[in-house]
Amino acid sequence: DAKTTQPPSMDCAEGRAANLPCNHSTISGNEYVYWYRQIHSQGPQYIIHGLKNNETNEMASLIITEDRKSSTLILPHATLRDTAVYYCIVRTSGSSNTGKLIFGQGTTLQVKP
Amino acid sequence: DAGITQSPRYKITETGRQVTLMCHQTWSHSYMFWYRQDLGHGLRLIYYSAAADITDKGEVPDGYVVSRSKTENFPLTLESATRSQTSVYFCASFRGLGPNTEAFFGQGTRLTVV
Numbered sequence: 001d002a003k004t005t006q007p008p009s010m011d012c013a014e015g016r017a018a019n020l021p022c023n024h025s026t027i028s029g030n031e032y033v034y035w036y037r038q039i040h041s042q043g044p045q046y047i048i049h050g051l052k053n054n055e056t057n058e059m060a061s062l063i064i065t066e067d068r069k070s071s072t073l074i075l076p077h078a079t080l081r082d083t084a085v086y087y088c089i090v091r092t093s094g095s096s097n098t099g100k101l102i103f104g105q106g107t108t109l110q111v112k113p
Numbered sequence: 114d115a116g117i118t119q120s121p122r123y124k125i126t127e128t129g130r131q132v133t134l135m136c137h138q139t140w141s142h143s144y145m146f147w148y149r150q151d152l153g154h155g156l157r158l159i160y161y162s163a164a165a166d167i168t169d170k171g172e173v174p175d176g177y178v179v180s181r182s183k184t185e186n187f188p189l190t191l192e193s194a195t196r197s198q199t200s201v202y203f204c205a206s207f208r209g210l211g212p213n214t215e216a217f218f219g220q221g222t223r224l225t226v227v
Contacts, residue, residue, distance in 0.1 A: 034215070046217070087155075105155050
Protein backbone atom coordinates (compact mmCIF):
# COMPACT_ATOMS: atom_id res chain seq x y z
CA ASP A 1 0.00 0.00 0.00
CA ALA A 2 1.31 3.39 -0.91
CA LYS A 3 1.93 5.48 2.18
CA THR A 4 1.45 9.18 2.60
CA THR A 5 3.36 11.77 4.59
CA GLN A 6 1.76 14.98 5.80
CA PRO A 7 2.91 17.70 8.18
CA PRO A 8 1.22 17.20 11.55
CA SER A 9 -0.13 20.74 11.78
CA MET A 10 -0.53 23.99 9.89
CA ASP A 11 -1.99 27.40 10.54
CA CYS A 12 -3.80 29.61 8.06
CA ALA A 13 -5.29 33.08 8.32
CA GLU A 14 -8.99 33.37 7.69
CA GLY A 15 -9.72 34.41 4.11
CA ARG A 16 -6.36 33.22 2.87
CA ALA A 17 -5.66 30.16 0.79
CA ALA A 18 -4.70 27.06 2.74
CA ASN A 19 -2.21 24.82 0.96
CA LEU A 20 -1.88 21.37 2.47
CA PRO A 21 0.96 19.23 1.12
CA CYS A 22 1.14 15.46 0.89
CA ASN A 23 3.93 13.16 -0.19
CA HIS A 24 3.10 9.77 -1.71
CA SER A 25 6.32 8.75 -3.41
CA THR A 26 5.43 5.05 -3.72
CA ILE A 27 2.10 5.59 -5.42
CA SER A 28 1.26 3.18 -8.23
CA GLY A 29 0.04 4.21 -11.64
CA ASN A 30 -3.56 3.21 -11.05
CA GLU A 31 -3.94 4.55 -7.52
CA TYR A 32 -5.94 7.66 -6.79
CA VAL A 33 -5.16 10.36 -4.26
CA TYR A 34 -8.05 11.16 -1.96
CA TRP A 35 -8.53 13.93 0.53
CA TYR A 36 -10.89 13.75 3.47
CA ARG A 37 -11.31 15.96 6.47
CA GLN A 38 -12.65 15.40 9.94
CA ILE A 39 -14.16 18.22 11.91
CA HIS A 40 -14.12 17.74 15.65
CA SER A 41 -14.86 14.01 15.98
CA GLN A 42 -17.50 13.95 13.27
CA GLY A 43 -17.30 11.30 10.59
CA PRO A 44 -14.70 12.01 7.90
CA GLN A 45 -15.98 14.06 5.01
CA TYR A 46 -14.95 13.54 1.42
CA ILE A 47 -13.31 16.57 -0.20
CA ILE A 48 -11.80 15.65 -3.54
CA HIS A 49 -9.80 13.00 -5.35
CA GLY A 50 -7.67 12.70 -8.47
CA LEU A 51 -5.47 10.42 -10.50
CA LYS A 52 -2.98 12.60 -12.36
CA ASN A 53 -4.77 15.72 -13.56
CA ASN A 54 -5.52 18.68 -11.36
CA GLU A 55 -9.04 18.65 -10.03
CA THR A 56 -11.37 21.33 -8.69
CA ASN A 57 -14.76 21.22 -7.07
CA GLU A 58 -16.84 23.52 -4.94
CA MET A 59 -14.79 22.76 -1.85
CA ALA A 60 -11.19 22.67 -3.00
CA SER A 61 -8.58 22.17 -5.67
CA LEU A 62 -6.16 19.28 -5.91
CA ILE A 63 -2.80 19.76 -7.57
CA ILE A 64 -0.88 16.57 -8.34
CA THR A 65 2.72 16.81 -9.49
CA GLU A 66 3.61 15.39 -12.87
CA ASP A 67 5.53 12.49 -11.33
CA ARG A 68 2.55 11.91 -8.98
CA LYS A 69 4.83 11.66 -5.98
CA SER A 70 3.19 14.53 -4.17
CA SER A 71 0.05 16.61 -4.16
CA THR A 72 -1.37 19.75 -2.61
CA LEU A 73 -4.89 20.38 -1.42
CA ILE A 74 -5.88 24.02 -1.78
CA LEU A 75 -8.74 25.62 0.13
CA PRO A 76 -8.95 28.92 -1.75
CA HIS A 77 -10.50 31.07 0.96
CA ALA A 78 -10.21 29.36 4.31
CA THR A 79 -12.86 30.05 6.94
CA LEU A 80 -12.95 29.20 10.62
CA ARG A 81 -15.22 26.27 9.75
CA ASP A 82 -12.38 24.73 7.75
CA THR A 83 -10.48 24.04 10.96
CA ALA A 84 -10.17 20.26 10.89
CA VAL A 85 -7.84 17.32 10.46
CA TYR A 86 -7.12 16.75 6.77
CA TYR A 87 -6.22 13.30 5.55
CA CYS A 88 -4.39 12.54 2.34
CA ILE A 89 -4.98 8.94 1.33
CA VAL A 90 -3.92 6.75 -1.52
CA ARG A 91 -6.68 4.37 -2.46
CA THR A 92 -5.20 0.91 -2.43
CA SER A 93 -5.51 -1.42 -5.34
CA GLY A 94 -3.71 -4.45 -4.01
CA SER A 95 -4.22 -8.06 -4.94
CA SER A 96 -7.53 -8.20 -3.12
CA ASN A 97 -8.59 -5.04 -4.95
CA THR A 98 -10.86 -3.97 -2.16
CA GLY A 99 -10.12 -0.29 -2.55
CA LYS A 100 -9.61 0.13 1.18
CA LEU A 101 -9.04 3.55 2.63
CA ILE A 102 -6.11 3.48 5.01
CA PHE A 103 -5.84 6.65 7.08
CA GLY A 104 -2.61 8.17 8.31
CA GLN A 105 -2.25 10.80 10.99
CA GLY A 106 -3.33 13.71 8.82
CA THR A 107 -2.66 17.43 9.11
CA THR A 108 -4.44 19.50 11.71
CA LEU A 109 -5.32 22.78 10.03
CA GLN A 110 -6.05 25.66 12.35
CA VAL A 111 -7.70 28.63 10.65
CA LYS A 112 -7.17 31.76 12.69
CA PRO A 113 -9.15 35.01 12.62
CA ASP B 114 -33.69 10.01 4.76
CA ALA B 115 -31.01 8.65 2.49
CA GLY B 116 -27.59 8.19 3.95
CA ILE B 117 -25.58 6.12 6.34
CA THR B 118 -26.64 5.95 9.96
CA GLN B 119 -25.08 4.41 13.01
CA SER B 120 -26.74 3.39 16.22
CA PRO B 121 -26.47 3.93 19.05
CA ARG B 122 -24.59 7.22 19.05
CA TYR B 123 -23.36 6.63 22.60
CA LYS B 124 -22.99 3.41 24.54
CA ILE B 125 -21.58 2.50 27.93
CA THR B 126 -21.06 -1.18 28.63
CA GLU B 127 -19.29 -3.31 31.15
CA THR B 128 -16.20 -5.41 30.61
CA GLY B 129 -17.11 -8.85 29.36
CA ARG B 130 -20.47 -7.88 27.91
CA GLN B 131 -21.39 -8.43 24.31
CA VAL B 132 -22.34 -5.29 22.44
CA THR B 133 -23.41 -4.72 18.85
CA LEU B 134 -23.00 -1.51 16.93
CA MET B 135 -25.33 -1.03 14.00
CA CYS B 136 -24.68 0.54 10.62
CA HIS B 137 -27.33 1.07 7.97
CA GLN B 138 -27.01 2.64 4.54
CA THR B 139 -29.80 3.43 2.11
CA TRP B 140 -27.81 3.59 -1.12
CA SER B 141 -27.34 -0.15 -1.66
CA HIS B 142 -23.60 0.43 -1.77
CA SER B 143 -21.60 -2.74 -2.18
CA TYR B 144 -18.71 -1.95 0.10
CA MET B 145 -18.97 -1.21 3.80
CA PHE B 146 -16.27 -0.61 6.38
CA TRP B 147 -15.81 -0.32 10.12
CA TYR B 148 -13.13 1.94 11.60
CA ARG B 149 -12.17 2.80 15.13
CA GLN B 150 -10.58 6.05 16.17
CA ASP B 151 -8.49 6.56 19.28
CA LEU B 152 -6.44 9.51 20.37
CA GLY B 153 -3.02 9.27 18.81
CA HIS B 154 -3.97 6.52 16.37
CA GLY B 155 -6.20 8.12 13.81
CA LEU B 156 -8.70 5.89 12.04
CA ARG B 157 -7.90 2.20 11.87
CA LEU B 158 -9.76 -0.29 9.75
CA ILE B 159 -11.38 -3.13 11.69
CA TYR B 160 -13.38 -5.08 9.10
CA TYR B 161 -14.80 -4.52 5.68
CA SER B 162 -17.31 -6.16 3.40
CA ALA B 163 -17.43 -6.28 -0.38
CA ALA B 164 -21.04 -7.50 -0.57
CA ALA B 165 -23.62 -9.43 1.37
CA ASP B 166 -22.05 -12.48 3.01
CA ILE B 167 -18.52 -11.37 2.09
CA THR B 168 -16.38 -9.92 4.86
CA ASP B 169 -12.66 -9.59 5.51
CA LYS B 170 -10.32 -8.42 8.23
CA GLY B 171 -8.72 -5.02 8.34
CA GLU B 172 -5.83 -3.74 10.42
CA VAL B 173 -7.24 -4.39 13.92
CA PRO B 174 -9.87 -7.17 13.77
CA ASP B 175 -9.15 -8.98 17.05
CA GLY B 176 -12.08 -9.00 19.46
CA TYR B 177 -14.63 -8.05 16.82
CA VAL B 178 -17.10 -9.97 14.70
CA VAL B 179 -19.07 -8.72 11.71
CA SER B 180 -21.84 -10.03 9.53
CA ARG B 181 -23.49 -8.85 6.34
CA SER B 182 -26.71 -10.75 5.73
CA LYS B 183 -28.25 -7.78 3.94
CA THR B 184 -26.52 -5.26 1.70
CA GLU B 185 -27.77 -2.30 3.68
CA ASN B 186 -26.68 -3.46 7.14
CA PHE B 187 -23.23 -4.13 8.54
CA PRO B 188 -23.32 -4.73 12.31
CA LEU B 189 -20.13 -4.86 14.37
CA THR B 190 -20.15 -7.04 17.48
CA LEU B 191 -17.76 -6.97 20.38
CA GLU B 192 -18.16 -10.48 21.74
CA SER B 193 -16.63 -9.75 25.15
CA ALA B 194 -15.92 -6.06 25.52
CA THR B 195 -12.62 -4.92 27.01
CA ARG B 196 -11.54 -1.49 28.18
CA SER B 197 -9.12 -1.27 25.28
CA GLN B 198 -12.12 -1.27 22.96
CA THR B 199 -13.26 2.05 24.33
CA SER B 200 -13.21 4.16 21.21
CA VAL B 201 -15.21 6.02 18.62
CA TYR B 202 -16.41 3.71 15.87
CA PHE B 203 -17.17 4.86 12.34
CA CYS B 204 -18.97 2.99 9.63
CA ALA B 205 -18.48 3.86 5.95
CA SER B 206 -19.77 2.74 2.58
CA PHE B 207 -18.44 2.89 -0.95
CA ARG B 208 -20.46 2.76 -4.09
CA GLY B 209 -18.21 0.29 -5.88
CA LEU B 210 -14.94 -1.51 -6.20
CA GLY B 211 -12.96 0.90 -8.32
CA PRO B 212 -10.66 3.52 -6.87
CA ASN B 213 -12.67 6.34 -8.39
CA THR B 214 -15.48 6.36 -5.85
CA GLU B 215 -15.73 8.28 -2.60
CA ALA B 216 -16.63 6.90 0.80
CA PHE B 217 -19.43 8.18 2.97
CA PHE B 218 -19.07 7.98 6.73
CA GLY B 219 -21.59 7.73 9.49
CA GLN B 220 -21.63 10.06 12.47
CA GLY B 221 -19.89 7.60 14.72
CA THR B 222 -20.66 5.61 17.87
CA ARG B 223 -18.84 6.55 21.02
CA LEU B 224 -18.35 3.38 23.04
CA THR B 225 -17.11 3.33 26.60
CA VAL B 226 -16.24 0.04 28.28
CA VAL B 227 -16.06 0.28 32.06
